[in-house]
Amino acid sequence: MRTIVREEVQQAADLHRLRAQLERMQGRRLEAPLLPTPPVLADLLPGGGLRAGAAYALPSSSGLLLSLLARPTRAGSWCAAVGMPDLGAEAAAGYGVVLDRLVLVPEPGPRWVAVAATLAEVMTIVAVRPGARATDAEASRLQARLRDRGAALLVQGGWPQAEAVLEISDPHWSGLGQGHGYLAEREVTVSVRSRRAAAPRRARMLLPDPAGSLTGIGAPVAAPVPLRAVG
Template sequence: MGGTSAAASEVSAAPEAPGLSRRERIEQLRSRIAAVPARGESVAARADRAPGTTTREVLPVPGPLAELLPQGGLPRGSVVAVSGAASLLIGLLASVTASGGHAAVVGHPRLGLLAASEMGADLGRLAVIPDPGPDPVEVAAVLLDGLDLVVLGLGALVVPPSRARAVVARARSKGATLLVTGGGWDGTEIRLDASVREYDGLDRGCGRLRGLRLSVGAEGRAFQRRTARIDLCPRRDRVEWFPETAEPQPLSRVPGGAA
């Protein structure tokens, strides 16, 4: 493994170190975050802007998803709620790490690393902390100090508004983006959701899955809800994202959709 991979492994081990108090685990995590290479400029995309307008740097997203977001990506310093099909979350992680960014996933023990790799993710730039302990919000907040993107699985946890505001302020000051799933978090800037509507390759529940069609929605404080259907299909040993109209696929409908 390279240096980045080693740093990611160290980060993932920190919260689970035995015999340490909560404060000691957090301090250990801070010191290991310092070992992660500095964020590269390549991950920050700048949207075209008209004279007199202010545009924030954004993190890249899969091409068809960019069409749903006013700035064409996830604004740095924002908190974004993500729900529904796991392919959406995995695609976001893949886009950021493949573009040179560093990311961490907190509280998602069943994250599909193989699926992320198939979408082009650089796993050497991804730290996974499946069990962050009793305070996953604090672990995520520390990770914002040194990473471009942090995914926080809240489970059933409801974050008090005052604490949510403090984490939002931290994300903004560090120029990092926080994705939250599950639980309760008030005040997110953008909300993304996805459901599987159709699939290709399965006949009466048998066969090899060759593609998916997602129904994706996006809405935020600054824009009304937008939706699109997006195809995920294998191309050149990778799973790529296509607008529904770009390459029509003979997909079979999923009764009632799928998670």
């Protein structure tokens, strides 16, 4: 009986060590929780939503960013926006962001990576617009801080360790008549590329819809994989 118990203990220790090694290699916790995410975007993202400890690369779209911040703040989480002096409180509120749980750092200076890492200690989501390219060492240290604290990073621009890359294309505004009216809603295609999927997933959505939120139009689809010429 003692031999069986020792074997079970050893197996549990081996499993724990293996899981730790996989976490280091993959750059994320295997059981990291999902953060509140708009359903239309959750259907596109790997794992079904924003994942704690992961980083995501976004286009320079305030609407998409604010849509990703709205649900977490409404659920009680704190978020921060770093290096975005043009991000207005009125626009954030229009997308449903709870301003009492949003911290703005418009001018972080050249040490924006250190600022983002410090905020990741206490914020659920840290959104940044890099003022300069981060070194590989800086990116690795920040990624480690995200995993340790269970925070997500949203980067307006490229990021070397991104879990997924979001892109926007084919925008179409509506609401204007013949010389009158105002822009009421914008229809866009959002595409998500990740290392977990062979082809990007995309969906048509309103960003924003008349209520200022995010609404899907039709079901998400996987983009076709281009064929390679043989010869």
